[in-house]
Amino acid sequence: MKKSIAIIMGGYSSEYKISLKSGNVVYNALNKEKYNAYRVHIFKDKWVYVNDMDKEFPINKNDFSVLINETKITFDCVFNAIHGSPGEDGFMQAYFKLIGMPQTSCGMYQASLTFNKRDLLSTLKPHGIKTAESYYLNLGDAINEDAIVAKVGLPCFIKANKAGSSFGISKVYKKEDLQAAIDNSFKEDNEIIIEQFLDGVEVSVGVISYKGETKVLPITEIVSENDFFDYQAKYEGKSQEITPARISEDYKLKTEILAKKIYETLGMKGFSRSEFIFKNDEPYLLEVNTVPGxxxxxxxxxxxAEAGISMENLFDNAIEEALKD
Structure with a gap:
């Protein structure tokens, strides 16, 4: 009997358009002989199932069911394709845990922790994970530009603490430009992180639960045409993403060991994608994404794909792994 799968997409953040694209890719890739797939849009003002004619049917939040032509549809599993809040910060994970619904991403705690860059880096430091020098600001804090420059140097990166897809991020070269960049980050979040610029090879590595094992995927080298790996570089073709990365065997081994260590130390499930920059031949962690594009x-x-896993198999495995819990 076919399983009914709700693919949740959209969300409450600036990343909602990217999430809709991701969700539709999952919808089109799932094996229709094995699954009945339903696209579910999650927005602040509505949770709705959207059929192929773009007709909307409200989701009952009590049990995450939907009434279609007087027939109640319940789901066997939720495929989480929401980037940002509430799909990547723990809220949807907590909701589905409460109602006993399997879902494909990590748990509530892991999602909440990894979505908060400051807390994630602080948690991993005792485990020997190297990170860039950083300075924290909360909305309303006094801004001491001299202290910021003394701590992280110039150039530096100013980032919204809880945002993805490079929203609310700036690279700052001059002290007089700090305030405008800080204001930009505060548009996305009320907490920001200011980080030392690391000049080195940037790589991204996916780690997934695959057939019951932790699997490290081939590493991607990021070469941005822009000043850094910003929104344009990520989504508008302004970068080269080279898989497998053109790095030494030593770099490759160090990164694989570290990415797997982070995944298992945090007790992750589902997909993750960790970003690193090499400094003095060592990988420094930038962030971990738990609902990557x-x-x-x-x-x-x-x-x-480089590992020989098709989109259909990648998504099918995610559902199978979720259903084991």
């Missing part, structure tokens, strides 16, 4: 152009599907 799933479009045809996205990094994790590229890595899966």
């Amino acid at each position: 799933l479009t045809n152009e996205s990094i994790l599907p590229q890595q899966a």
